[in-house]
Amino acid sequence: MTHTATTEEKIREFVKFSATVTGFSEFDLWGTGQAEAYYETVVDREGADALQQAISSDPSAVAADPVVKSIIKLWYVGVWYGPELTGRVDVAAWTAPGRSGAKPAVPDDSQPEESLRRQATPGQRQHGQDRAGDNDERTPPFVVSPDAYTEGLLWRAIGAHPSGAKAPGYGSWANPPTLENH
Template sequence: MTTINKILNVDDYYFDVFMSISEALTGFSVNELQSTGLAETYYTYILGNLEAATFAEFLTVSKNVIENSYTPDQLRNAITAEIIADSGMNDMAGKIITLWYLGTWEGNYINDLSYQEGLVWNVMHAHPPGAKQPGYKSWNVQPVNSNS
């Protein structure tokens, strides 16, 4: 019960674990994830919409994976073996990836900002339609070529 109570504070170690595993799962750095302005929102949203013990278990497994991996290859292998291979952990990892990339949790947007700051827009070199325009005279700049 102590872990579950401790996890409710975004300033604690488990928030850092959440950010580190998010970095490993999304391929975006912690700084890039923080720059969305949604890290704390996502962390507390998950806590409010999931059994705290389930999230605590995921973060404990993630913590062990991160602490016992010394190279990027070891981290990838540990994530595959300890998170992806376990159906419950895999489901949680998928939800976190979807949360960061699309701004949704189980098909629902967290808030307006989660749509605008979804990582998918960066990957596509695009902007969220109707929410964040590319800027004045953007038509004058040649689009990014995905083949380059």
């Protein structure tokens, strides 16, 4: 009888892998509260097979894998930049006026979230194609969850606090910053 991993086991494996590629401990990653949301995002956007391939790839090749680069960015800034956007950003798509018929500069509440992302079943996508199978237009980057920005590893890595959230307190500007040893 073969053992099929449960979703919980797959998330644990994802966090263990993420700890390796981000340089933060599994404890730190679980502490963000984002593990499940990030796992679901990767599986939804790239498919379970692409994630498993990234996790089980040769450690020397991991840094070159575009899915791995997207996972690292996801943990650090809380934004999903699909592999197709690794290394480049379509500035025109993000600076276009919101209601001119072009893609909105920032997703707004007037459009259901599901209409902003192309939907298809996991695994339907081939690397370099969008989930619907055509190459011409990709899903723009998006913030994965309401807490993703404030929980990004970026803030801990640079010894800062996210603007507008987790303020260090009144008068804290008078003290020099302290950096954690990572």
